[in-house]
Amino acid sequence: MPRYAQDQLEKIKQETRASLVRSALAEFAQYGFEQANVNRISEKAGFAKGTVYNYFPSKQALMLALIEECGTEHVAWVSAAIRAEQDITRRLEAFFESGFSFVEQQPLQARFLLATLYSPGSEFRTAMGRVYMPLFGLIAAEILLPGMAEGVFRPLDPPQTASLLMTLYLGTASQVDEHNKTRLTALATADFAMRALHVSDGERR
Amino acid sequence: MPRYAQDQLEKIKQETRASLVRSALAEFAQYGFEQANVNRISEKAGFAKGTVYNYFPSKQALMLALIEECGTEHVAWVSAAIRAEQDITRRLEAFFESGFSFVEQQPLQARFLLATLYSPGSEFRTAMGRVYMPLFGLIAAEILLPGMAEGVFRPLDPPQTASLLMTLYLGTASQVDEHNKTRLTALATADFAMRALHVSDGERR
Amino acid sequence: MPRYAQDQLEKIKQETRASLVRSALAEFAQYGFEQANVNRISEKAGFAKGTVYNYFPSKQALMLALIEECGTEHVAWVSAAIRAEQDITRRLEAFFESGFSFVEQQPLQARFLLATLYSPGSEFRTAMGRVYMPLFGLIAAEILLPGMAEGVFRPLDPPQTASLLMTLYLGTASQVDEHNKTRLTALATADFAMRALHVSDGERR
Amino acid sequence: MPRYAQDQLEKIKQETRASLVRSALAEFAQYGFEQANVNRISEKAGFAKGTVYNYFPSKQALMLALIEECGTEHVAWVSAAIRAEQDITRRLEAFFESGFSFVEQQPLQARFLLATLYSPGSEFRTAMGRVYMPLFGLIAAEILLPGMAEGVFRPLDPPQTASLLMTLYLGTASQVDEHNKTRLTALATADFAMRALHVSDGERR
DNA sequence: GATGAATGAGTCTTCATTCAT
DNA sequence: AATGAATGAAGACTCATTCAT
Numbered sequence: 001m002p003r004y005a006q007d008q009l010e011k012i013k014q015e016t017r018a019s020l021v022r023s024a025l026a027e028f029a030q031y032g033f034e035q036a037n038v039n040r041i042s043e044k045a046g047f048a049k050g051t052v053y054n055y056f057p058s059k060q061a062l063m064l065a066l067i068e069e070c071g072t073e074h075v076a077w078v079s080a081a082i083r084a085e086q087d088i089t090r091r092l093e094a095f096f097e098s099g100f101s102f103v104e105q106q107p108l109q110a111r112f113l114l115a116t117l118y119s120p121g122s123e124f125r126t127a128m129g130r131v132y133m134p135l136f137g138l139i140a141a142e143i144l145l146p147g148m149a150e151g152v153f154r155p156l157d158p159p160q161t162a163s164l165l166m167t168l169y170l171g172t173a174s175q176v177d178e179h180n181k182t183r184l185t186a187l188a189t190a191d192f193a194m195r196a197l198h199v200s201d202g203e204r205r
Numbered sequence: 206m207p208r209y210a211q212d213q214l215e216k217i218k219q220e221t222r223a224s225l226v227r228s229a230l231a232e233f234a235q236y237g238f239e240q241a242n243v244n245r246i247s248e249k250a251g252f253a254k255g256t257v258y259n260y261f262p263s264k265q266a267l268m269l270a271l272i273e274e275c276g277t278e279h280v281a282w283v284s285a286a287i288r289a290e291q292d293i294t295r296r297l298e299a300f301f302e303s304g305f306s307f308v309e310q311q312p313l314q315a316r317f318l319l320a321t322l323y324s325p326g327s328e329f330r331t332a333m334g335r336v337y338m339p340l341f342g343l344i345a346a347e348i349l350l351p352g353m354a355e356g357v358f359r360p361l362d363p364p365q366t367a368s369l370l371m372t373l374y375l376g377t378a379s380q381v382d383e384h385n386k387t388r389l390t391a392l393a394t395a396d397f398a399m400r401a402l403h404v405s406d407g408e409r410r
Numbered sequence: 411m412p413r414y415a416q417d418q419l420e421k422i423k424q425e426t427r428a429s430l431v432r433s434a435l436a437e438f439a440q441y442g443f444e445q446a447n448v449n450r451i452s453e454k455a456g457f458a459k460g461t462v463y464n465y466f467p468s469k470q471a472l473m474l475a476l477i478e479e480c481g482t483e484h485v486a487w488v489s490a491a492i493r494a495e496q497d498i499t500r501r502l503e504a505f506f507e508s509g510f511s512f513v514e515q516q517p518l519q520a521r522f523l524l525a526t527l528y529s530p531g532s533e534f535r536t537a538m539g540r541v542y543m544p545l546f547g548l549i550a551a552e553i554l555l556p557g558m559a560e561g562v563f564r565p566l567d568p569p570q571t572a573s574l575l576m577t578l579y580l581g582t583a584s585q586v587d588e589h590n591k592t593r594l595t596a597l598a599t600a601d602f603a604m605r606a607l608h609v610s611d612g613e614r615r
Numbered sequence: 616m617p618r619y620a621q622d623q624l625e626k627i628k629q630e631t632r633a634s635l636v637r638s639a640l641a642e643f644a645q646y647g648f649e650q651a652n653v654n655r656i657s658e659k660a661g662f663a664k665g666t667v668y669n670y671f672p673s674k675q676a677l678m679l680a681l682i683e684e685c686g687t688e689h690v691a692w693v694s695a696a697i698r699a700e701q702d703i704t705r706r707l708e709a710f711f712e713s714g715f716s717f718v719e720q721q722p723l724q725a726r727f728l729l730a731t732l733y734s735p736g737s738e739f740r741t742a743m744g745r746v747y748m749p750l751f752g753l754i755a756a757e758i759l760l761p762g763m764a765e766g767v768f769r770p771l772d773p774p775q776t777a778s779l780l781m782t783l784y785l786g787t788a789s790q791v792d793e794h795n796k797t798r799l800t801a802l803a804t805a806d807f808a809m810r811a812l813h814v815s816d817g818e819r820r
Numbered sequence: 821g822a823t824g825a826a827t828g829a830g831t832c833t834t835c836a837t838t839c840a841t
Numbered sequence: 842a843a844t845g846a847a848t849g850a851a852g853a854c855t856c857a858t859t860c861a862t
Binding site: 255259 | 823824825826827828829
Binding site: 213242264 | 851852853854855862
């Protein structure tokens, strides 16, 4: 068997798959999982109904693949922004800023992820949890712990606080108008968080 | 000439309706609107398939009635707790405490309301917004404004801050384990919020 | 048992029944049998659902009663008009005129009867046939036979010709605009029929 | 890349569609639109329930397609028979003969069309009117007008007379026994019409 | 006689999924 | 690998009918 042909085939398959995933993202983001229509997904991607099932065994598997891909990308996006900063305060700001910019620049992914986060079926939420786990760790290890060590933050329970910060981010970022503009600004939210975490007068050494 | 007394009939209708609403709440909370099954709702309430349609013209109308009833009750629950306190700090705590207790004592309603808040269909979200509007006003008028007047809070934009507080509450309250215990405590969340809103050293007169 | 009370009851029952029949007529005329709604019928009559079933064992029985009553009245109406004339030509005109005036003055009954005449279920058509039988006989006995005897009509097969005349009447009378005005006039139709039946030159003695 | 050749697929679709239309015709003819059962239609055609909906978006759309197809065929059938004759009298006979033969040879279509013509829903009747329009024009242009020009017919109002003739045809042709034999003959009806339209002694020049 | 809450059989319609080619 | 015709389970909704009071 010729090597090139194999490569070509592989490449075509990857492109078809990527095309389907993109199309599914738009569909799931707009309609939610239950109301999403597999036929529309394949059509929007330029393929026939059956083609979806050559790549994903079921609608649910397609959904899980999407959670994996979008969630991972989201986590990478935010993680990179955090790591790019050295200063603790800037890192916290970067967390919110990158999150808000993700919502504005990847509105489909954002809407999809947020809707999934609160969907009734527990399976999807479990998958979300698995994907986002690293981000919780990152917040604790790269923001909260060094922040406490530096005396910028008061003593905090890292997992709980990471959870609070994620909650704050997800809740505020999800409030977008019809043009995907967030109602609150990243800075206002970061300021709110910063004040909540900051060492207070009484707690200062 | 009717054989049943008017009030007898009225009572029967009210009971049947209440029974259906209760059953629908459980169904919607567990499965979400799309996956909820109207037949199951009737049967769980102890009636035949069609009975739901003697009380609600459609599945959607049933959903909207439920949003109205649960949402109003939720708002009343939290509002009452806030108004019961005089001290601003206690009011903020009462806001979170009552919210968390609602989640633990009315887990079905809470899950239903939260799932609806993030559901893809915009109609239900609009209805939610209408129902929760008064609570935003209450937070601004009974907590934030007097808090700023008393010098307990730093200068704040009331609507934006009310939105942040609701976000914080909804986000944290929605994180429950399988026994409907919240992962974060009301006090920890209230403390987080209090610190974020508190007048800081530099802002103090 | 008091006599008056019995009479009173009987009278009330007759009135209730008449009220239901009137209401059913409107419903069946507008929607046809299948789409007619028993609940609407009772409401329009000012009674509760169940009352219909105190008077008629089923929707179908109600329909059959209606066919009987309306059909009989229609036949009586046309028969009286025919019998009121002595002259054969006038009798034929009276047949069409009375038929057309029935359509215009009793539009509900007319629409109901015509729709039933062509409805798919054979049972109703059979009932129609039974009700209209006397009219066929009347046309033959009071118009066609004396007309042939007087030499006004050419030799005709009475049953077949009666059928043709009924067909002509029903077909033309059923073509009404939205104000229940017939498109063709009774006179034009009568003239058409008269010419068709008239003894021709060659057939004259 | 499709594995079926385009024309193969097209052929399969045409056959399936034709099969469904045939089956639907039988169903609608027997039961009427309201009582017709879409599942039965699919199954009678040898397909599963849902297949109808791969070809027609709704029961109503299927009905309209059927009106279009059967009506057009009926009009074509009668039109061809009329145009095949030169003599005016023969043309009028051909009109009735072809109409009656249609009823006997295409009993399903005939019953379907006649039932639809008198159905209560106005939408179907409107569609019928549109389909049959050309036939009215044909009767006027190819029978009545030349007939008057040749002095065979007395002066007539063409639209009104065309309407009368259609009425006569539809009314008589619809009277069939259980073996789809018409009760009246085409010739008797044609003779009746001919005499009605013929120039009379007094009107002759 | 009258009521109307309750029933549940029946139907259209949707759409994820299969599979022959 | 791709296609798309066919499938059939599932579910919202209607409404004639019953019956306790």
